[in-house]
Amino acid sequence: MLLSETLQNPAVSLVPWVVFLPLIGLVINLVLGQRLGEKFVGAVASLAALAAFGVAVVLAVTLAGEPGVGKFHLLDWIQVGGLNLGWDFRVDTLSVTMMLVVAGVGSLIHIYATAYMHSDVRHNGDPSRYRRFFVYFNLFILAMMILVSADSYLMLFVGWEGVGLCSYLLIGFWFEKGADGTANAKAAKKAFVVNRVGDFGLLLAMFLLFWNFKSLSFDEIFAQAPALAQAAPGVVLAVTLFMLLGVAGKSAQLPLFVWLPDAMAGPTPVSALIHAATMVTAGVYLVARSSPLYLEVPAAQQAVMWVGALTALFAATIAVAQNDIKKVLAYSTISQLGFMVAAVGMTAYVAGMFHLITHAFFKALLFLSAGSVILGLEHGHAHSHNGHNGHEEDHFDPQDMRNMGGLQGRMKTTFWVYLIGALALAGIAPLSGFFSKDEILAAALHTSPAIFALLIAAAFLTAFYMGRQVFLVFFGRPRSTAAEHAVESPALITVPLILLALLSALGGALNLPKIYTLEHWLEHSLQHSLVVEFNLTVAVGSVLLALTAIALAWWLYGKRQMRASDPDPLAAPLGGLFRALQNKWWVDELYQAVIVRPYHALASWLSGPVDSTGIDGIANGLGQLTHWAAGSLRRIQTGYVRTYVLVVLFGVVLMLAFLAFN
Amino acid sequence: MPLGYYLALSAVMFVIGIVGVLVRRNALIVFMSLELMFNAANLLFVTFAAYYGTIIGQISVFFVMTVAAAEVAVGLALMVAIFRTKHSIDVDQMSSLKG
Numbered sequence: 001m002l003l004s005e006t007l008q009n010p011a012v013s014l015v016p017w018v019v020f021l022p023l024i025g026l027v028i029n030l031v032l033g034q035r036l037g038e039k040f041v042g043a044v045a046s047l048a049a050l051a052a053f054g055v056a057v058v059l060a061v062t063l064a065g066e067p068g069v070g071k072f073h074l075l076d077w078i079q080v081g082g083l084n085l086g087w088d089f090r091v092d093t094l095s096v097t098m099m100l101v102v103a104g105v106g107s108l109i110h111i112y113a114t115a116y117m118h119s120d121v122r123h124n125g126d127p128s129r130y131r132r133f134f135v136y137f138n139l140f141i142l143a144m145m146i147l148v149s150a151d152s153y154l155m156l157f158v159g160w161e162g163v164g165l166c167s168y169l170l171i172g173f174w175f176e177k178g179a180d181g182t183a184n185a186k187a188a189k190k191a192f193v194v195n196r197v198g199d200f201g202l203l204l205a206m207f208l209l210f211w212n213f214k215s216l217s218f219d220e221i222f223a224q225a226p227a228l229a230q231a232a233p234g235v236v237l238a239v240t241l242f243m244l245l246g247v248a249g250k251s252a253q254l255p256l257f258v259w260l261p262d263a264m265a266g267p268t269p270v271s272a273l274i275h276a277a278t279m280v281t282a283g284v285y286l287v288a289r290s291s292p293l294y295l296e297v298p299a300a301q302q303a304v305m306w307v308g309a310l311t312a313l314f315a316a317t318i319a320v321a322q323n324d325i326k327k328v329l330a331y332s333t334i335s336q337l338g339f340m341v342a343a344v345g346m347t348a349y350v351a352g353m354f355h356l357i358t359h360a361f362f363k364a365l366l367f368l369s370a371g372s373v374i375l376g377l378e379h380g381h382a383h384s385h386n387g388h389n390g391h392e393e394d395h396f397d398p399q400d401m402r403n404m405g406g407l408q409g410r411m412k413t414t415f416w417v418y419l420i421g422a423l424a425l426a427g428i429a430p431l432s433g434f435f436s437k438d439e440i441l442a443a444a445l446h447t448s449p450a451i452f453a454l455l456i457a458a459a460f461l462t463a464f465y466m467g468r469q470v471f472l473v474f475f476g477r478p479r480s481t482a483a484e485h486a487v488e489s490p491a492l493i494t495v496p497l498i499l500l501a502l503l504s505a506l507g508g509a510l511n512l513p514k515i516y517t518l519e520h521w522l523e524h525s526l527q528h529s530l531v532v533e534f535n536l537t538v539a540v541g542s543v544l545l546a547l548t549a550i551a552l553a554w555w556l557y558g559k560r561q562m563r564a565s566d567p568d569p570l571a572a573p574l575g576g577l578f579r580a581l582q583n584k585w586w587v588d589e590l591y592q593a594v595i596v597r598p599y600h601a602l603a604s605w606l607s608g609p610v611d612s613t614g615i616d617g618i619a620n621g622l623g624q625l626t627h628w629a630a631g632s633l634r635r636i637q638t639g640y641v642r643t644y645v646l647v648v649l650f651g652v653v654l655m656l657a658f659l660a661f662n
Numbered sequence: 663m664p665l666g667y668y669l670a671l672s673a674v675m676f677v678i679g680i681v682g683v684l685v686r687r688n689a690l691i692v693f694m695s696l697e698l699m700f701n702a703a704n705l706l707f708v709t710f711a712a713y714y715g716t717i718i719g720q721i722s723v724f725f726v727m728t729v730a731a732a733e734v735a736v737g738l739a740l741m742v743a744i745f746r747t748k749h750s751i752d753v754d755q756m757s758s759l760k761g
Contacts, residue, residue, distance in 0.1 A: 639760025641692075641753045645683050 007091065011062040012070035014055050015089040018099055018145045021051045026138040033131035042114030045134035049110045049141055053103035059096045067093065067524045069219075071151060085216065090151035094525035097353060097518075098148035098285055101360045105277045106141050108496040112368050113137065113269035115492035119375055120267050124174055133173065133267070140166035144278055148285060152217040153206050156286070160202065160250065163279045168192045170270040171263045178265055187262035194259040198249015202286075205242035208235060222292035229296035240293055240300035243286065244307065251283030251337045253311045258588055260334055264326040268371030271326060276333045276367050277360035284337070284356050287344040288526060295347065295528050305345030305447070309454040312338030314585070316461035320468070321568065321581035324399045325370045328469050332425065333363055335458055339440050342451060348443035349529040350511070350519045355436035357518075358424070358507040362433055365421040365500035372414045372489040372497065373407060373473060374398045380485035396482060401472040402564045403483060408474040410486045413494045415474050417501040422470050424504040426463035426546045432507030434543065439511070441542055442535040456542065463546035467553025479564040668709040675702035689741050689751040693734065700730045 025048025033041045063070075070091030078085040113133070121127045143166055147159025172188030206216065212228055212235050213221045229236045247253060252260035263275045274280070287294060287304060294301055312335045319331035336359050343352035377398040397403060408415045424431035427438070437459060444452040478484040488494070511518035513534030523529070556569045571578045580586070675698055682695025704723045711719025745751050 637760055639757025641756065642684055642687075649680060649684075 007063070007066060007068035007070035009062050009066060009070065011058055012072050012089075012091050014058060015070070015072050015091050015149060016074050017055045018052045018059075018103065018149060019142055021055065022048045022138040022142040022145065024048060026135050026142065029131055029135050029138070033135070034128070038114075038118060038127075038130050041131045041134050042110075042117075045138050046107060046110040046114060048138055049103055049107040052141060052145065053100070053107050056096060056099035056103050059091055060100060063091065063093055063096055063524075064521075069524075077154075082214065085152065085154050087155060088151035088217070089149045090218065091149075092525045093521050094285075094288060094353070095148050097357070097522065099145065101281075101357055102141065102144045102148060102278045105360045105364050105500070106144075106273055108499055109269050109273040109277070109364060109368065110134075110137060112272075112371075112493055112496040113267075115490055116269055116368075116371055116375065117267065119378070123378055124177060129173070133170075136166055136169050136173070137269075137273070140170070140274060140279070144282075147282055151219075152215075153209060153221075154216045156289075157202065157206060160246075160282060161199065163274070163282065164192065164195045164199070164250070167195070167263065167274050167279055170274060171266040173266055173270065184265040187259075187265040191259040191263050194256050195249045198246045198256055201242040201245025201249065205239045205246065208239045208242065212239075218289070225292050225296055233297065236293060237297045237300055240290070240297055241303060243290060243293075244300065244304055247283030247286055247304070247341065248307060249283075250286075251280050251341060252334045253283070253307050253338060253341055254314060257311060257315065257334045258591060261327055261330045261584070264324070264330050268326070268367055268374065271330070272364045272367035272371070275330070276363040280333065280337055281340065281356045281360070284340040284344055284352055287341070288349045288353055291344075291347070291349055291526055291528065294344075301345050301347060303345070305342050305451055308338045308341030308343070308345050309444070309451045309458075310338070311335070312342060312458040313454045313461070314338075316458040316465070317581055318584045319465045320461055321570070321578055323401050323568075324397075325373065325401050325404075325469065325473065326367070326399055328401075328465055329363070329366055329370060332366075332462065332465065333359075335462060336363065336425070338458065339437065339455060342455060343440040343443060346443050346447045346451070347528065347530040348440065348447075348532070349526040350522050350531065351436065351439035351443050351529075353522060353526075354511045354518050355433075355440055357510060358432035358436040358504070361500055361507045362421045362424040362431075362504035365417060365497060365504050366425065368493075368497055368500065369414050369418040369421060372493050373404070373411065373418075373486075375489050375493070376407065376411050376414070376486035377404065377482045379487045381482035383485040383487075384481035396480070398482065401469065402562075402566075403480040404473045404478070405476045405480075405483055405562070406474070406478040407483060407486055410483075411474075411488045413488060413497065417494075417497040418474065419470060420501045420505050422466040424507075426466045426550065427459055427542055428463075428546055429539070429543050430508060431505050432503070432510075434539075435508035435511060435513070438534070438539045438542060439532070442532045442538050443530055445535065445538060446530070446532045456545065459542055460545050460549050463549035464553050467550035468557050471553055471558035475558050476561055479562065665709065665713055668705065672702045672705040672709070675699070675705065687752050687754050689744075689753050692753060693737055693741075697730065697734070700726060 025044050028044050029041050033044075059070075072089040072091070074087045074089065076084070076086045117130055117133050121130045121133075140163060143159050143162025145159070146162060147156055150156040150159060168188050168191060171191050172185050175185040175188065178184035178187070209221055210216055212232070213224055215221060225236065245256075248256045260275060260280065264271055266275070294304070315331045315334035315338060319328050319335065322328045322331060336355070340352045340355050340359070343349075343355060381396050381398060420431065424433035427434045441452065441455055441459065444455050478486075509517075516531075519529070519531065560569075562569075568578065568582075574581075583589075679695045679697075679699030679702060682698065683692050686692055686695065704726055707719040707723045707726070709719075711717065711723075741751055744756065748755060
């Protein structure tokens with residue numbers, strides 16, 4: 001195995017700053033934020049993220065100059081016997097790529113959020129939460145940086161849990177809002193609990209690794225992996241499969257994807273940063289990072305690949321029938337994560353990472369533009385309400401695409417950037433999504449026709465639901481008064497959108513066919529990545545397929561005028577199938593029936609019969625027994641001195657008799 | 663006089679004392695009965711002291727008399743105190759501490 005030489009460049013010692021710069025921003029905002037106002041809070045948080053990005057750029061430039069693996073030992077953490085776990089940073093092309101994505105896209109989203117949250121906190125009626133949002137946001141960048149810069153599974157796990165915590169905090173950011181005042185809190189709880197299931201898998205994988213390798217550091221484990229795979233293939237298989245469970249939890253794959261759609265309860269920048277661009281890709285990163293383990297067990301690769309491909313298609317079908325603009329994007333994210341997971345399962349690590357990067361660009365763009373649309377609609381709604389003197393106090397959902405339409409003319413910038421993002425996601429050449437998705441499709445064709453069929457079907461549906469979304473939101477005539485009065489968002493929102501749109505459009509340049517910049521860059525970290533030559537047939541075929549899907553979407557949703565109350569044009573031809581799609585294949589209901597309800601029943605059985613009756617019965621019974629015994633015994637104390645004397649006399653006589661006759 | 667007479671007298675005095683404590687309710691009589699039991703014991707002490715020609719028994723008697731005197735002082739004081747609150751020295755009425 002070709003291990004890259006250690007990098008001795010002094011720039012490596014900068015790497016802790018990717019973690020500590022967000023920490024500084026967080027602390028400043030925590031201490032001073034309330035006093036210094038929103039502008040200050042937003043600026044500090046954005047600068048902290050930007051500064052971390054700057055550090056990542058310096059590291060990238062260093063690595064470009066002299067490729068290798070840089071390591072930086074910050075502190076000793078746990079030292080027990082032979083166990084020596086420290087906080088070590090790892091600077092290689094893979095971790096720096098992730099740092100660039102996290103901090104780069106993260107900075108843009110921070111800047112966007114300074115404006116978005118300004119409206120959002122006012123719309124929700126609690127401006128004092130502005131600071132809290134950015135504290136959480138910087139905390140997220142911090143945790144994500146710990147995750148990607150870790151040099152051992154332990155530190156990776158610290159970051160892994162940290163991002164999970166931030167996800168929970170930010171999904172439940174408006175914890176008292178949502179349906180019944182509990183929907184947001186429930187969504188946050190669901191995300192947390194489902195992620196625990198995945199984390200359980202990752203923890204078991206770590207325990208097994210430690211038990212067999214006596215170490216958690218990447219290099220030590222990977223160096224011994226081939227030997228162990230020879231000696232005990234079952235162990236490596238178990239490790240990789242448990243890790244897959246962790247991946248399924250964090251990256252929202254089958255069967256643990258259910259938390260991600262609900263996570264859209266968080267503010268839109270959260271959806272963009274955490275639940276589209278960065279955190280959910282941690283699973284893909286984990287598999288890529290653990291590639292030396294996965295390369296030893298083809299069965300685990302197969303499992304990863306199938307999970308990814310099935311998720312890609314499954315989530316894409318659900319996205320077709322959703323009406324909430326963010327829900328469509330959420331299922332689309334799950335589907336695209338499925339592409340990435342399938343790619344890393346096929347050992348096409350570079351293709352997976354490439355799609356991770358381009359997806360971070362265009363999905364962040366789509367979410368942020370959707371946020372801009374929602375803001376525009378909220379403004380339009382507020383405006384039209386003032387005009388009507390608040391007559392129609394019906395519940396208006398600014399995220400429902402049926403209430404939109406015709407925004408193309410009113411929100412020009414948002415429309416154009418959304419279009420770029422949607423086309424990139426649909427895989428239209430020459431936007432970024434085309435190149436990355438095609439690499440995955442080509443690798444799938446090379447590996448297994450069944451996987452290729454699943455992925456190409458998912459790609460077709462992707463183009464279709466994005467076409468449907470764009471036609472519903474931006475074309476036709478406005479279907480509500482709010483949409484009629486929608487206004488374009490301010491520059492702080494549109495400028496990050498334009499930058500992200502540029503990245504989405506040009507991101508494909510990172511790994512152009514024949515040049516393969518990203519691949520040469522990553523080959524220092526991922527030596528055994530499957531590389532498939534650019535396949536012109538696949539490329540042209542997938543673009544034609546995507547165009548067909550978009551044309552179909554236009555024929556269904558763009559050609560005719562629709563009213564907000566009209567049923568979906570797909571409802572009639574698809575019938576029951578459409579209802580299944582609309583209800584997300586009843587997966588939530590299935591889990592409710594199979595897992596949640598039996599679990600509740602078990603819990604209430606344990607708390608009722610077992611605890612209240614059984615265990616409390618024993619405890620209370622002991623108390624009652626003592627009470628009863630004491631009540632009986634105290635009757636002996638009659639209070640009559642002469643009785644006592646008689647007893648004493650008998651006692652003395654008995655003792656004397658005993659002494660006398662013994 | 664044979665030893666048996668002394669022992670019989672002591673036993674009779676002791677039994678009278680016990681019966682007195684058990685059947686009488688007047689605290690003063692109870693006290694007197696107690697004293698009778700003390701003195702039955704004292705009689706035994708001096709009897710055996712004379713019989714064996716030692717002095718230990720006689721010394722013990724002095725101890726018993728001293729302790730009994732102290733006990734009577736405390737006991738009578740208690741009885742005065744009880745009589746002041748209850749206007750009676752019937753021992754059966756002193757049962758407020760019964761379980």
